[in-house]
Amino acid sequence: MKSKTRNEKPNFISIWAMRHAQTAVTALGRLLLNPLSNGMTLAVIAIAIALPTTLYVMIDNVRGLSDEWQGASSISLFLKTDIDETQARAIAQRVAALDSVANTQLITKAQALEEFKERSGFGAALDLLKDNPLPNVIVITPNEASSTPMAAKQLLSQLKTLREVDSAQLDLEWVQRLEAITDLFIRGVLVLAALLGAGVLLIVGNTIRLEVQHRHSEIEIMKLVGATDRFIRRPFLYEGLWYGLLGGIAALIMSIIALWLLSGPVEQISGLYNSNFALDWLSGEAFLLVFFGSPLLGLGGALLALIRHLRMIQPD
Amino acid sequence: MIRFDNVSKRYATGHEGLSNTSFAIEEGQMAFLTGHSGAGKSTLLRLIGCLERPTRGQVWVNDRNLNKLSNSQIPYHRRDVGMIFQDHRLLHDRTVFDNVALPLVVAGASPNEIKRRVNAALDKVGLLHKERSMPLTLSGGEQQRVGIARAVVSKPKVLLADEPTGNLDPELSKEIMELFMEFNRVGVTLLIATHDIALILSMSQRIIKLDKGRIVADGWARK
Structure with missing residues (x-):
């Protein structure tokens, strides 16, 4: 009987993978457990990501338009x-x-x-x-x-x-001027995106910092029974990852809704100018950037908080 | 198993927790640590668990010089040392099972092994039927036994207990002490800090008495 259970023991890697999956799910559960306050944090993150994304798409559209006009010069x-x-x-x-x-x-x-x-x-x-x-x-x-x-x-x-x-x-000159202006706006959006990205980093960092403080005694006890810093850090990192990922997805939805709201009037205007211009949606690259970039921001924010605050907790 | 070589611990406040202390506890031995509160009992235990570092001198546990332990090695050292506290230090939002499982989870044991070992540990302290309970629904004595089960679940060679019977009545205290004796009989080295003199005098074990950070007596109690 005993030897049988020993044979069924999963190997080290599958235990490791399972433990990670478990931690990830637990972290997600913890996040969803408190929908009001965590939802609010998520909304702030989502808006901070959606704002530059939507602006970028709009300006990218204007740029596309000026290219089109240039072609018709x-x-x-x-x-x-x-x-x-x-x-x-x-x-x-x-x-x-x-x-x-x-x-x-x-x-x-x-x-x-x-x-x-x-x-x-x-x-x-x-x-x-x-x-x-x-x-x-x-x-x-x-x-x-x-x-x-x-x-x-x-x-x-x-x-x-x-x-x-x-x-x-x-x-052609006015087209070039328009292009110069859109380039300026694109740069403005990039600066804005960098600032808001830093904002997301700090929001997640602060949220994780509060979470660490909240679970102070739990961390202490885990350290007492021999948990490594890596082990203690892991659920918090997953939490940061989830904040970023869920915030990014919400931001994408927000951007798509915003663009959808704008597409009607834009078509109306372009109709008045006898143009068949229609608003382009989020490009594939922009989508992927938001989708993969946001979790990384969340992870970075969590790391930022953990480096400082985990070390300060020592059992006594 | 445990050896102190001229160990001193001075806190930042200037208070001297231990001064120039030397003693050794052999493998499989059991010893009591007594003295007034503030005599240095807790400091001594904390040095063994590497919760603190000595100011001077060397602490050896399990042939390992703790002074040479890097911060990242400390968790692995603590897995070899079971610690029991007066205030139990349980997680109140987890079941008894999960509390006892914590050292194994932290060490990355497989689910099967965790289940097997936790059940064995809970069985040992007589709380197998309470594995799904929350710690706060248990009595003080039961909570302390959960703490003991957690300390022994990963089969450490050394067990430290800081005032384990501090809040218990004499009857329960005796039960807890008997539990410790059982662990000692299977070869676990035990060091128990307590000021319950009456209780330890009845147990004919080695007693180390501390006063103001110094060992003032070290010998076997005789009835």
């Missing part, structure tokens, strides 16, 4: 006034044949004047003019490879050298 080629429509058409075809150009569109003097009359409200005044003062304009859309700011600028300078061209303009 166009060059306006103002021809000299002595170029007539047939010549202009020929130039447009010549430019369209260039490798880096996707297509061209000619806006003739007459069309431009019509449009100007319509839109400016100076219709009657313009009728008084003998000649049409507007030039023929060719609007050039670079192909995809030449849509980058650098390539588009190169194309611009190439087109400027054409004899018939009076001036050429790249409608």
Whole structure:
């Protein structure tokens, strides 16, 4: 009988794994045992993580938008006034044949004047003019490879050298400004994320510190019967891990809800601008970062608290 | 088994807990430690359990020089030394079984082994039927026996008891002492601090008397 039970003894590693699993579950149970106060701590952690996550997603969206606009950048080629429509058409075809150009569109003097009359409200005044003062304009859309700011600028300078061209303009600068602004915001969000991450670290650290104080006598007794520091630390580390993990999951849910609330109005606005822009959800990387980063923050916070406070407890 | 070589312990407050104490207890021996409160009994036990370090001199337990023990080795030393306290030091939010199992859990024993050994220890102190009870529902004598079961569950070679019968009536005290005698009979080295002179005089064992941190008498009581 006795030898049988000895044969059934699980080996060292499975005991170790089981003990860890047991500790993890016990720590989770302890956390759920006190839903009100621990829930509040979790909510604070979740908000601290959700805030930069949501902001990041929004700004990332704006950045995506400016990329899209940059791709659609166009060059306006103002021809000299002595170029007539047939010549202009020929130039447009010549430019369209260039490798880096996707297509061209000619806006003739007459069309431009019509449009100007319509839109400016100076219709009657313009009728008084003998000649049409507007030039023929060719609007050039670079192909995809030449849509980058650098390539588009190169194309611009190439087109400027054409004899018939009076001036050429790249409608890109404001896109670049927008991009610079979004870059600034992204950096701001990263700084905010770092600060709030440190906040999470301290929140978990403080929670674990209180827990250690609360279980002071238990720790003392465990030390008396020969528990190693590692053994005593373990449940607290798991607790920190759970705080981080549950807080991170709650943060992801919060972010998704926030983005969902925003997606309606965003679609409405983009509809008004004839754009089919829709809010992008959390990217895979951002999701993984939050999902795996938050438990690490929790673990770090717990470690921070334990290093200082466990040593101070000695049995007497 | 236990040896003190010129051990002194001076606290930060200036109070001298032990001064220049030397004695030895052989393996399997049983000894009582007596003296007024503040005579240094607890200090001496605390030095053996490595709850404190001596200011001067050397403490040997189980052929191990405790002065050379690093902080990370202390837990392993404590697993070889069972300690029993006047106030029992039980976890009040755990069952009797879990309390007794603590030293084994801490040492990483397998569940089967824990069950077997805890049952054996509880059986020894006569509390097997109370394994599912909470400590606070037990009487003082029963709580002390839970404390004893916890101290012996991992079969330490040395057992230390600090005023184990301090709060018990003479009848229960005698039972507890008989329990200790039983452990001694199977080879456990015992050192018991107590000021219950009447009780120990009836037991014809070695008695070490402390006064103001010094050993003032060391010998066998005779009826």
